[in-house]
Amino acid sequence: MNDDATLRAQMALDGELDAANQLAFERELERSPELATHYAELVALREAIRAQGAGETAPQALRARVAALAAPARRWPLRPAALAATLALAAALAGFGAGRWRGDPTLPTLVAFYQRAALSGQPVDVASSDRHTVKPWLAARAPFGALAPDLAEDGFPLLGGRIDILDRRPIPTLVYRRREHLISVSELPLAQSGAGAATLEGYHVERWRDGERAYVAISDIDAAELAGFVNAFARKIAP
Numbered sequence: 001m002n003d004d005a006t007l008r009a010q011m012a013l014d015g016e017l018d019a020a021n022q023l024a025f026e027r028e029l030e031r032s033p034e035l036a037t038h039y040a041e042l043v044a045l046r047e048a049i050r051a052q053g054a055g056e057t058a059p060q061a062l063r064a065r066v067a068a069l070a071a072p073a074r075r076w077p078l079r080p081a082a083l084a085a086t087l088a089l090a091a092a093l094a095g096f097g098a099g100r101w102r103g104d105p106t107l108p109t110l111v112a113f114y115q116r117a118a119l120s121g122q123p124v125d126v127a128s129s130d131r132h133t134v135k136p137w138l139a140a141r142a143p144f145g146a147l148a149p150d151l152a153e154d155g156f157p158l159l160g161g162r163i164d165i166l167d168r169r170p171i172p173t174l175v176y177r178r179r180e181h182l183i184s185v186s187e188l189p190l191a192q193s194g195a196g197a198a199t200l201e202g203y204h205v206e207r208w209r210d211g212e213r214a215y216v217a218i219s220d221i222d223a224a225e226l227a228g229f230v231n232a233f234a235r236k237i238a239p
Contacts, residue, residue, distance in 0.1 A: 125161065138163065146172035
């Protein structure tokens, strides 16, 4: 297995591939048993770190090693394999203290999707404020389609939607706007998310269930505004 494949596996593990590249990676997994085995080992290592590291502080030696590997003064480029190892070490460091999310392991990944979309300047795959455009576009690409309620009158205009890849499955994500802030709402199978409010890496998260689906709303607006958005959303989709 070459260095490029190793790097792609690490990027997939960290949720850093866009929808098209993630689907290409999934096809590559099916063609390469070696890559599939390597990726499964990475997933198992991550979960083991999360399970064992709950509530612990990373040792100072580990922190120093990560800082040294990431130092900008390094004068030679990292080969892909070395970069992947560095990323894996950083992920291990992040695993310390991450155990509180074991009850809902989808949260870190969904927050990473939100961060990437916000930083990219292109938070949607289909840009439209018309729910009749966004809803069928998502439904054609995911096992179930987002309901895409119109919340403009509530102060949350629809920007569009995108497809995220979670556990090797496409999920529909709606994107709304609140002033200069983004709000993403992902629809998941009922068993894939918990319920209630949470905060992760400074982002507020609201999780709730309705019928056979679970919803996860993420934003950098304050918790009260996000709760108001969820109330408006749930009211509009109620039968």
